[in-house]
Amino acid sequence: MKDLQTIDLSARIGALTLKNPIMPASGTFSEDLADVFDLDVLGAHVLKTIMHGTRAGNPTPRVCDIQSGMINAIGIPSKGIDYFRDEMLPYWSEFKAPLVVSISAHSYDEFARLCREVSLPGVTAIEANISCPNIEADGNAFAMRPDTTQEIVTRLRTETDLPLWAKLTPNTGEPVEVARAAEEAGADALVVANTMLGMSIDVDSRRPRLGNVMGGMSGPAIKPIALRMTYQCARACDIPVIGCGGISTLNDVLEFLIAGAQAVQVGTATFQSPTVMARLIAELEGWMTTQEITSLEEVIGSIEGSEAGVFE
């Protein structure tokens, strides 16, 4: 019998150690959750993507549901860098959990400038949202191709000394090449992945169910895709992978860890149950106790099966 007093939930993301592997996915978390449960139980706080200037976001309706998931076309409404620095950063700095700031931009120059200006005391890491399908037409994004991924991450790397996480997209046909490009360009971790471009139509009115026509699918419907991509990226890269996509249950968390993720982000599940992340942390600890597992290292990348190690 192992000493179960020493169950260690901590997760290592490069040089950074999180007290547990559960954190919110960008866009599904805000100060509005702080009076619902104790946000300091989380491994990290990941804020909704900010852009340099102010931005209104997309026309409504901005969300619709689908079988086992939802599609959003929120469109990153942003109050800009000044509001972040003056209002948001002081608020989030009061918490003990590390602060991860998600940023995005239309151009290389604007992205680089925002990355530099957001590298402030109180910010623990920067998550580069190079994969939002709601910014450019038809879901285009830097992370669709290895060359644009390489170029943007290279630019961002020169602008900050903070840990830089690259958030990838499941919409690319070259996930491994994109992941390697981000790693080679100096990303410290990969967040795998963002939403999947999708669409829904109301048959009675024949109108798209989203104001912006297309949007990003999330929830359990895309979990197998995100899990597959997490597995691919974890095998192809040496930098840590943070799994993200449809994670709602303890079983989902474990699947991503076993596939090779060092930590996970929980997004859409919080919309169904605002306290789900706190419960997942407690359930993970309970599971480790029952399994007599004292460290996540025993779980991460522990996938079995001959196929797992043969093809490269």
Added chain:
Amino acid sequence: MTYIPTTVSVPVPQGLRPRCSEATCRVVSNTPVNGEYRLLTLDAPEAILDCQPGQFFQLLCPAPEGENPFLRRPMSIYGYDKSAGRLEFLYKIAGAGTRGLATLRPDDTFNVLGPLGQGFSMPDDWQNLMLVARGVGLATLAPLARMAQERGRKLTAICSARRPELAMSVELFESYGAEVIVVHDEDGSSTPEALRPLIEARIAKGDVDAFYTCGSSRLLRMLQDLGESHGIPGEIAMEQQMACGLGMCQACVRSFRVGDRIIQRRVCREGPVFPISEAM
């Protein structure tokens, strides 16, 4: 509906009472009220019953045959009673979520999240209240009648419907001491042109300090106009498609006119109740 709630307790910061919680309620009854509406009565825990009129819950609707309403559905509170442990929703079957609600039977369990949003206010100088609403919008305003009675305010409720027998909540308003005026489409009494002189006559008698309304954009425009001409404030409960209901996702924004600026606000967080003068 795929989410299965567990019983693991969730930590809250010391001294904090969560502003909303998830709760598993027991269905007491779920019955048709008239041709169009159904009343769902739940046995609910005390923790979620510190409600304000105008607030709403996010309902995790059961999946009806062949459909899967994934997101919670926002539904305004029709009635709540903390001492009796009762929570009520009045709904009209309109989509997958409400079709799912209609499948609930007595003793079924049902997961709700709330109460959410900012409810109606009733400042001290609003002594004579006029409520004008139509259809299921009247359900949202129903809890106001009890609040008005508790605070000793005079309430006139103008209940609009397609046909007189479809006017919702008439008995409920009367039971809380309100004067009820039913207007309907069949005799044309529900049009803004017919309503306007009726309301203006009350204003002339000094019987209206504030308006309350919900939903209809025709009624909103009329009340905005009357409010502006006669200096009468008021509040409206508004709707929008939502995902989280807590303010995180920013799906449910609407535009509001504040001074000479148009700004966006979240219906779930800053609302669903807004000043009539600012609504668009």
